[in-house]
Amino acid sequence: MMSARESLKRIRQLSVLLAIILFSAASSVEAQTRISLPHTGFMPEDIAVIVNDDDPLSRQIGSYYQQARRIPENNIIHLRFSSERSAMTPKEFQQLKATIDQLTPDHVQAYAVAWTSPYRVGCMSLTSALALGFDKKYCSKACAPTTLSPYFNAQSQYPAIDYKLRPAMMLAGTSFEHVKALIDRGIASDHSFPNGQAYLLSTSDKARNNRAMSYAQTAKDLSGVFPLQILETNLISDHQDVLFYFTGMIEVPMLETLGFLPGALADHLTSFGGMLTDSSQMSSLRWLEAGATASYGTVVEPCSYPQKFPSPAVAMFHYALGATAIEAYWKSVAWPGQGVFIGEPLAKPFAPLLREINPGRYELTIFSPRTGQMRIEKSLSAAGPFKLHSRQQSIHRGKNLIHFRFNEKTDGYLKLQWN
Incomplete structure (x- = not known):
């Protein structure tokens, strides 16, 4: 058989x-x-798009994404719920998840979520709850380790089959124009092999700079793959060749001066970047608005564990293999339960x-x-x-x-x- x-x-x-x-x-x-x-990465038939029919913006985003990426009609999942909040309760989510599971075709490997709010389920991000199911072991107690994702740094190209897990990414933005531009960038990136730079910043923010200890090994591992600069600074400005930008700061200034290439991945390690619409710190949406194609941030206090944030080395390695943005980013986070993934899932600049x-x-x-x-x-x-x-x-x-x-x-x- x-x-x-x-x-x-x-x-x-x-x-x-x-x-x-x-x-x-x-x-x-x-x-x-x-x-x-x-086969190096997800195809349009591998993605199911989840739409909230009670949210006009969600309907508009879902419709545009389906047409732009030629997502099969059977892969569009329609829900109805109130979107005027940043979080839903685990009970509400479980009811929606049961409907999603019932409507998801068996061959689907991942989800594109066509809204920005809500972005959280209890102590978990929405994207992780969709992928892993709501389970407190993925968010644990405050300032504690959480359960390892079986998808971390995995070679699998079929997570729904191999791990019973469907990674999710939010097509997030404050307006349709922002999300349309994001989708268009993702499509433009396909097979483009951008000649961009990777910027890894070691900042003065000691509490948020803990990924910097891995930068030297990252540069060694990816030598000859991507041009990579390790910079001891709090910001870069006026660079027009940004393909990767990883840093650790509450706020990242001068993003408006940068030129992000289609397919760019960028994020900042801080506590509440994943609070997309109501953060006391810089929202991860700012990366997308500046021109990045995918980003990541935590929705509750993660306490600076580097395992709760993307590993630049792992993200860049899988991207270079021809994986899509959703695959490369998801595989780069060891403990993703508290983090939300946002961007255009199917972007694949290095696919053959x-x-x-x-x-x-x-x-x-x-x-x-x-x-x-x-x-x-x-x-x-x-x-x-x-x-x-x-x-x-x-x-x-x-x-x-x-x-x-x-x-x-x-x-x-x-x-x-x-x-």
Whole structure:
């Protein structure tokens, strides 16, 4: 009997075969359907969008996101509840969660939440409660460790299957214009391989600077992958190449002077950044308004445990593998119960890109956080068996351009694999 993961892969393979049948005329489109690339991150069919029909802004956001990302209609989940508050009670949430679970298609791996409030459930963030279920072990007592997420730094691409967990991210903003711009940035980032900088700030705020102790190792681990600057300062300004920005401050000044590239991840370690609409500190929404594509903040007092905040090294590593923003960010937080994830979930700036540059000649762009090898295998049948088509090619850290020839009449089907 097939496992759930095998069944999902088989469905995707059948989708490719159907595409081949539908595009039976010889064309670039047909040729590319005969070339199989590794799955590196979520696709639109993997995301369910949760909409609050009692909130006009939520309806507007959900509708735009569905159209912009071509989310299947069956993946849209409609709820009705009061949104005029920052938090809901665990009892209220459990009732909504039962409806969400009932309406979620089995193949869905993650949620996009089409509202900004409420962002909290009791002592947990809304996104973590949706992913993990409301459970006090994920928020524990004040100033104490919480339960480890099984998704932390995981290699899994199917969290709903492997861990019974669906990560969630909020399409958050104070207006439709803000959220539309966020969504558009996420889409613009896809396969763009932005040539941006990672800024890791070691600040004078000792209580909020505890991620800085890992920066040197991060720079070593990601050498040759991203240009990375470790700066002993409380702010940066006037940089137009910001791809990652990690810091620790109550407020982060001069964001309006920065140029965030599409797909940028940015956050500040502080107690209440995840209180999106009513924080006494800088709300994490300010990052999105400044041009970042995803961010994170805690909704209740976390007491400065670095495990409750994103690990820059882990987030950047998984992003470089071609994961989406929701996957990379979620995998970077060991104890996510008190933190809310906001942004455009499907942004994937480093997902591989295949294009035909001349008839029968293809260029594959791969981004990698490590060295490895790529194999090209071919078969006359989509079902295989596949055999080595050409010698293995070396993959280096960072951006790789690989050229190869393919004739669908003689080569049949190609499978590209790398590690």
